[in-house]
Amino acid sequence: MSVRRLAEEQFQPVNFAFSEENAAWAEATIRKYPEGRQQSAVIPLxxxxxxxxxxxxxxxxEHIAAKLDMPYIRVMEVATFYTQFQLKPIGTRAHIQVCGTTPCMLRGSEDLIKVCQRKIHHDPLHRNESGTLSWEEVECQGACVNAPMVIIFKDAYEDLTPERLEEIIDQFEAGKGADIKTGPQIDRHESAPEGGAVTLLEDIKPVRTNLEPKAEPVEEAASVPPADAARPKDTAPETDPKLKTPVTAPKAAARNAxxxxKGEATTTTAKAAPKARGSKAEGAPAEPGVPSGETKPKRVRKPKTEGEVS
Ligand code: FES
Structure with a gap:
């Protein structure tokens, strides 16, 4: 891993300014962040x-630090930390970043570095004579499963051999880098096995008898009496639920009716009787024990009250 420092003074331009288009883009990018959080735009800028x-x-x-109101050292920390940022002039056609971390090293990244040294320059971050190519060693690029690999600008080239890397470098040198297939350089898709799938080739219908969940017996919900919360409190005696009514004691109610x-009929007859008897038995002897001209009223049974019925 190379130490990341800014380029020597002879390479550094005096000024920097975004182009008109990039300046507008930078302003729009800064506005994406909440007030007071504009420094989050440092990496995109x-x-x-x-x-x-x-x-x-x-x-x-320095320009970006001033734009984001950040200390210069904070922006420099970000720029020197990420290997995606190039701190020196690099090859105009290809800058090859060779992953040298353990998985890639075990799979032959040291041989890839030797190819770069032979074809480009012995030292990293130095351009070839024509200024078109440069290389450096970087840490893991996240494609360990397809080790060894290199990054060229924004594309990854994986499952490399020294011979295949030589071909790739030659094509970039010839200005035909866009024609090269990115990703794995062997016969496999993404990180699938080389030559195609080697497992799960048959169309197996899974037996699921032991996997399907058993139907749980549905438990009956416990009976819950209705709540009395909304029922108005009534302590009047006539609302006592123990009182018998035609609804709760229909037979007794019918008997009482x-x-x-009968009682009403008897009373009516008794009222009408003196006149009838008087007119019919006018001059006839009076009933024994009854004064002449008067009729002994019949006794009317008093209807039972509901309490007596029970
Ligand atoms: S170790 Fe090389 S990509 Fe992860």
Whole structure:
């Protein structure tokens, strides 16, 4: 892993300014962040500065620090930490970043570095004679499963051999880098096995008898009496639920109704009787024990009250 420092003074331009288009883009990017959090735009702005000039200059770091109201050292920390930022002029056609972390090293990254040294320059971050190619060693790029690999600008080239890397370098040198297939350089898709799938080739219908969940017996919900919360409190005696009513004691109510009917009929007859008897038995002897002209009233049975019925 190489130490990441800014380029020597002779390479550093005096000034930096975003182009008109990039300046508008930078303003729009800064506005995406909440008030007081504009410094979060530091990585996008550094990347745009690199895309504009080919590498991140000291002047660009100072310009971005002033734009985001950040200490210069904070922007420099970000630029020197991420290997995606180039701090020196790099090859105009290809800058090859060889992953040298353990998985790639175990799979042959040291041989890839030897190819770069032979075809480009012995030292990293130095351009070839024509200025078109450069290389450096970087840490894990997240494609360990397809080790060894290199990154060229924004594309990854994986499952490399020294011979295949030589071909790739030659094509970039010839200006035909866009024709090269990115990703795995062997016969496999993404990180699938080389030559195709080796497992799960048959169309197996899974037996699921032991996997399907058993139906749980549905438990009956416990009976819950209705709540009395909304029922108005009534302590009047006539609302006592123990009182018998025609609804709760229909037979007794029917019997009482008959008795009442009979009683009414008897009373009516008794009222009408003196006149009838008087007119019919006019001059006839009076009933024994009854004064002449008077009729002994019949006794009327008093209807039972509901309490007596029970
Ligand atoms: S170790 Fe090389 S990509 Fe992860």
């Amino acid at each position: 550094l990347m745009r500065a690199q895309e504009q000039d080919g590498w991140v200059t000291r002047a660009a770091i 008959k008795i009442a009917e």
